[in-house]
Amino acid sequence: MDTISYFKEQLNQLPQTQPAALARIRQEAADAFVQQGIPATRHEEWKYTRISSLFNKGFEWPVNQSATAVGEDQMQALRLPGSEKANELVFVNGRFSKELSVIRSKDLTVLSLEEAAAGEFEPLIAAHLGHSSDYLKDGIHAMNTAFMQGAVFVHVAKNKIIAEPVYAYHITDARAANSLSLPRSLVYISQAAELHWVETFHTLGMQESFTNQVVEMVAEKDARLFYYKIQHDAPHTNLVSTTHIRQIGQCYTYAVTISLDGHIVRNNTHVVMEAEHGEAHLYGLYFLNGNTHVDNHTIVDNAKPHCYSNELYKGVVGDSATGVFNGKIFVRQDAQKINAYQSNKNIILSDAASVNTKPQLEIFADDVKCSHGCTIGRLDEEGLFYLQSRGIPAKLAQSLLLHGFTSDILEKIKLDVIRDYADQLISQRLELL
Amino acid sequence: MLKIQNLHAGIEEKKILKGINLEVKPGEVHAIMGPNGSGKSTLASVLAGRENFEVTDGSVEFYGKDLLELAPEERAGEGLFLAFQYPVEIPGLTTTNFIKTAVNEVRKYRGQDALDAVGFLKLMKEKMGLMNIDQSLLSRPLNEGFSGGEKKRNEIFQMAMLEPRLAILDETDSGLDIDAIRIVSNGVNKIRGKDNAVLVITHYQRLLDYIVPDFVHVLYKGRIVKSGTKELALELEERGYDFIKNEVNIGEEA
Ligand SMILES: Nc1ncnc2c1ncn2[C@@H]1O[C@H](COP(=O)(O)OP(=O)(O)OP(=O)(O)O)[C@@H](O)[C@H]1O
Ligand SMILES: [Mg+2]
Numbered sequence: 001m002d003t004i005s006y007f008k009e010q011l012n013q014l015p016q017t018q019p020a021a022l023a024r025i026r027q028e029a030a031d032a033f034v035q036q037g038i039p040a041t042r043h044e045e046w047k048y049t050r051i052s053s054l055f056n057k058g059f060e061w062p063v064n065q066s067a068t069a070v071g072e073d074q075m076q077a078l079r080l081p082g083s084e085k086a087n088e089l090v091f092v093n094g095r096f097s098k099e100l101s102v103i104r105s106k107d108l109t110v111l112s113l114e115e116a117a118a119g120e121f122e123p124l125i126a127a128h129l130g131h132s133s134d135y136l137k138d139g140i141h142a143m144n145t146a147f148m149q150g151a152v153f154v155h156v157a158k159n160k161i162i163a164e165p166v167y168a169y170h171i172t173d174a175r176a177a178n179s180l181s182l183p184r185s186l187v188y189i190s191q192a193a194e195l196h197w198v199e200t201f202h203t204l205g206m207q208e209s210f211t212n213q214v215v216e217m218v219a220e221k222d223a224r225l226f227y228y229k230i231q232h233d234a235p236h237t238n239l240v241s242t243t244h245i246r247q248i249g250q251c252y253t254y255a256v257t258i259s260l261d262g263h264i265v266r267n268n269t270h271v272v273m274e275a276e277h278g279e280a281h282l283y284g285l286y287f288l289n290g291n292t293h294v295d296n297h298t299i300v301d302n303a304k305p306h307c308y309s310n311e312l313y314k315g316v317v318g319d320s321a322t323g324v325f326n327g328k329i330f331v332r333q334d335a336q337k338i339n340a341y342q343s344n345k346n347i348i349l350s351d352a353a354s355v356n357t358k359p360q361l362e363i364f365a366d367d368v369k370c371s372h373g374c375t376i377g378r379l380d381e382e383g384l385f386y387l388q389s390r391g392i393p394a395k396l397a398q399s400l401l402l403h404g405f406t407s408d409i410l411e412k413i414k415l416d417v418i419r420d421y422a423d424q425l426i427s428q429r430l431e432l433l
Numbered sequence: 434m435l436k437i438q439n440l441h442a443g444i445e446e447k448k449i450l451k452g453i454n455l456e457v458k459p460g461e462v463h464a465i466m467g468p469n470g471s472g473k474s475t476l477a478s479v480l481a482g483r484e485n486f487e488v489t490d491g492s493v494e495f496y497g498k499d500l501l502e503l504a505p506e507e508r509a510g511e512g513l514f515l516a517f518q519y520p521v522e523i524p525g526l527t528t529t530n531f532i533k534t535a536v537n538e539v540r541k542y543r544g545q546d547a548l549d550a551v552g553f554l555k556l557m558k559e560k561m562g563l564m565n566i567d568q569s570l571l572s573r574p575l576n577e578g579f580s581g582g583e584k585k586r587n588e589i590f591q592m593a594m595l596e597p598r599l600a601i602l603d604e605t606d607s608g609l610d611i612d613a614i615r616i617v618s619n620g621v622n623k624i625r626g627k628d629n630a631v632l633v634i635t636h637y638q639r640l641l642d643y644i645v646p647d648f649v650h651v652l653y654k655g656r657i658v659k660s661g662t663k664e665l666a667l668e669l670e671e672r673g674y675d676f677i678k679n680e681v682n683i684g685e686e687a
Contacts (some may be wrong), residue, residue: 381485387531388519390482390591391509391539402533404525404574 003055004037010159011146011414022117022148025130029145036139043138048324048356049266049295051140054238057208059180065093070204075100078202080167083418086198089168094181094211095150107160107193109153113186118155121188125153128218128308129186132244135270135299140240141393143374144182144214151184156223165196165415170213172237175205183213190251192222198418199229201239201262209237214244221249221275226414229267232260235290242268247278247355256412258422259286260295260429271300273307284313285409287429288321288353295324300342302335302368311333311342314409316402318349318433326356327372333364342372347379347405399430434459435480435599435619440491442479449475451655452491457599460627461554462643464666465634467652468674473634476652477603482508491583495599498503509535510542516588516605518634522576528587531575532557532594539595560593563623565616582607587621596624601629601632618643638670645652645662 011030015024038055039046070092080086087108096112103110117125130145156162159372172181189195197217203209219225227243239262245253257267271280286294300309315323325344344356359372379401387397406426413419435569440453448473457463461652465473479486480493482505493500495511502513523531530573537547538554547558561567566586576584585605592600602621606614633644641649641663649665650657651675656682659665 270494380521382521383523385483385505386517386523387513387535388505389517390531390535390595391506391510392535392539394504394508396508396534397537400526400531401523404523407525431622 004034006142007061008034010063012060012289014147014149018114019117019122021122021126022114022129026146026148027141029103029130029133032142033139033146036142039138039140045138045297045326048125048322049264049293051238051240051266054208054210054264057178059178059208059210060182060387061182064209065095066406067169070097070173071098074171074204076398078169078171078200080198080200080418081421082165082415083167086165086167086429087162089152089166091150091168091170091181091183093171093173093179094227095185096152104330105162105164107157108162108166109157111153112162112321113148113151113153113184124155124188124218125146125186128188128216128368131246131272132214132216132242132270134431135272135301136242136268140353141214141242144184144212144242144410147182148184151186154185154187156189156193156195159192160190161194162196167196168197168199170199170201172203172211172212173205174203174207174209176207178208179210181213183211183212185215187215187217189217189219189223189225191220193201193220194224196226196415197228198415199227199241201231201233201237201241203233203237206236211238214242216244217248218246218248219251219253221251223249223251225251225253227253227255228413228415228418229255229257229272230418230422230425231258231261231262231265235261235263235292237262240266240268244268244270244272245280246272246274247280248274250277251280252276254414255283256409257284257296258409258425259296260288260425262292262294264293266295266297266413268299270301271309272301272303274303276304276306278304278307280307280309281412282309282311283409284314285406286313286317286323287406287426288315288317288323289319289429289432291320293322293324295306295326297326297328299328299330300328300334300340302340303332304336305334305336306340307337309341312409313344314406315344315346315355316349317346317353321351322353323355325355326360327358328362329370329372330361331363331365331368331370335365336367338365338368338370340368342369344374346374346376347402348376349379395433398433402430402433403427434496436494438492440476440479440493441489442475442486443489444486449486449655450479453655453657455650455657457632459598459630461648462625462631462644462646463631464646464649465652466636466649466666466669468678471652472655473652474603477515477601477634480601481505481513498536505534506538507542509595510539514592514595514597514600516585516592516600516602518603520576520584520588522577524577526575528571528573528575529557532571532591535591536594556594560590562621563593564590566590581611582610585609586617589617593620593624597631599630600624600626600670601634603634604636606635606637614640615643638666641666653677653681
């Protein structure tokens with residue numbers, strides 16, 4: 001049976017979705033998925049990242065997941081530092097696990113999407129769920145929406161600063177079978193509230209694993225969102241991770257993506273600035289070896305005047321790894337006085353490593369300040385010699401230079417424990433050189 | 434300590450050094466002068482071990498060792514130091530962290546224990562005072578956004594921290610204000626001793642008023658074409674390089 005036929009069959013077996021609004025969003029996505037299928041590399045947005053052939057491996061997506069045996073042992077092994085003071089949201093095979101999750105902050109509401117849509121949050125869900133579909137017109141994104149099962153709605157109440165960060169763990173159990181996860185969440189940050197959110201991905205077992213995750217985040221006026229994503233799953237795992245941030249009032253959002261491992265990783269990171277004077281920061285670091293392929297597609301959509309955005313992605317690419325960066329900046333017609341900065345800098349460590357980078361600016365207003373730039377180069381020979389001439393051996397000199405290169409992105413991580421953790425991961429990577 | 438014999442070096446097809454002979458003994462100060470592009474920085478780089486220059490002939494001995502066989506970091510370990518004409522900016526690596534790593538790597542090479550935090554701080558405070566450098570500069574990424582003068586002073590500060598046996602200063606005086614020249618010279622004179630030697634590359638007599646050389650050499654077209662005592666520097670200041678160029682060019686024609 002081909003991929004689409006298999007998933008079509010699974011779709012037919014899904015239980016009826018309630019309420020009707022949710023059912024409608026899902027049905028539209030199901031139609032889009034069946035029509036478009038998994039994007040091939042002739043799809044402009046997937047030119048460098050080949051995921052369609054992965055599905056020949058036959059991923060299973062059972063409609064009725066038996067509660068998989070993820071226990072305390074497994075959780076211990078993958079917990080991030082500082083978890084004893086964090087809210088932990090655990091998704092197993094894409095479904096939110098209430099049993100494994102721990103909510104510590106009283107001003108943080110976490111509900112199943114169905115539950116939330118049936119109650120007071122219904123208008124928020126109707127207004128924001130699926131907003132990312134306006135920006136991602138492909139079958140892989142539609143697939144996540146079509147199969148929403150065990151999705152969550154997270155709400156931060158007005159004026160509340162959530163001191164304990166949210167750690168969202170996405171676990172895919174590939175011990176027994178080739179496994180597909182489709183986690184989905186909608187996060188709503190009310191006026192003048194503050195939230196710190198850290199996302200990680202983990203595969204158990206050595207069978208094939210594919211995670212196709214979507215998180216949509218909405219920030220109201222004066223809200224502050226700090227979002228971090230750390231990717232260092234096993235080398236055989238595949239991940240498409242979409243983070244869609246919507247600024248609906250003048251607010252401040254911040255996203256840092258650190259990618260280290262995996263077979264194919266595709267990140268879609270979006271900020272839609274729908275209010276004047278919004279401020280958005282997007283940072284990324286990919287430090288790759290082996291055959292890892294990491295593709296960062298970003299969108300900053302300036303829909304209103306006076307917005308500021310700063311985007312910096314850096315890559316160190318070794319062995320036969322590949323880095324892809326595609327940065328879109330839209331400035332809508334009436335969005336005057338925009339300041340939008342974008343930069344992508346890469347260091348290539350070997351002949352077999354490659355980087356494709358492409359800025360894409362679409363500007364329809366005339367009074368804007370936009371800058372973009374990208375560089376791809378080898379490690380600075382001058383710098384290397386300078387350090388060596390001071391008695392520092394070549395290998396250590398290289399390591400210091402590369403650490404220095406990554407440090408401005410690491411410094412963007414405002415949670416100390418997470419920054420130290422990411423720094424440690426980078427140091428481990430440097431030791432392998 | 435340093436014996437350069439018939440040194441030829443170049444880059445790709447270009448020959449830059451065409452037979453340098455020079456001997457430096459402990460305690461001596463040698464000045465190397467010469468017109469732009471004559472090969473002064475190339476000589477300094479070849480001595481420090483820069484790989485993109487190829488040595489095609491000749492030899493360099495440093496304390497009896499074949500210097501050309503050593504990696505740049507080993508040369509530093511042996512006590513060679515080059516203050517760069519153009520110090521390199523290193524983003525994301527703080528100056529303090531860099532110097533600490535350098536000091537301890539050199540100590541390791543020499544079979545000494547690494548300095549602990551307290552020992553390092555003490556050494557640094559002492560040398561900072563000497564070089565009139567302040568803490569805020571040292572906590573910034575190495576040379577990044579430093580002014581020209583700050584970069585040069587930082588070079589000499591590193592020299593003071595590493596206590597080399599042979600220091601090569603490549604135009605350390607250019608871009609320095611008068612006070613800074615005095616401070617830098619002071620730093621150099623402090624490490625000068627019966628066991629240490631200094632090779633000063635400069636265009637200006639002014640520096641040599643502070644770091645008084647035992648010998649002055651003129652490098653032209655990749656060769657040392659004239660050597661003398663400190664009076665030679667004064668003569669060059671007065672007459673320029675033309676008289677030397679003429680001598681050499683007439684010699685070449687003959
Ligand atoms: N990397 C290089 N590639 C090509 N040519 C080079 C390179 N480095 C130096 N040269 C050439 O070698 C010659 C000597 O250069 P060098 O920098 O040693 O001169 P210098 O005596 O230090 O001059 P200055 O007084 O201007 O500092 C010059 O003609 C220069 O252009
Ligand atoms: Mg020079």
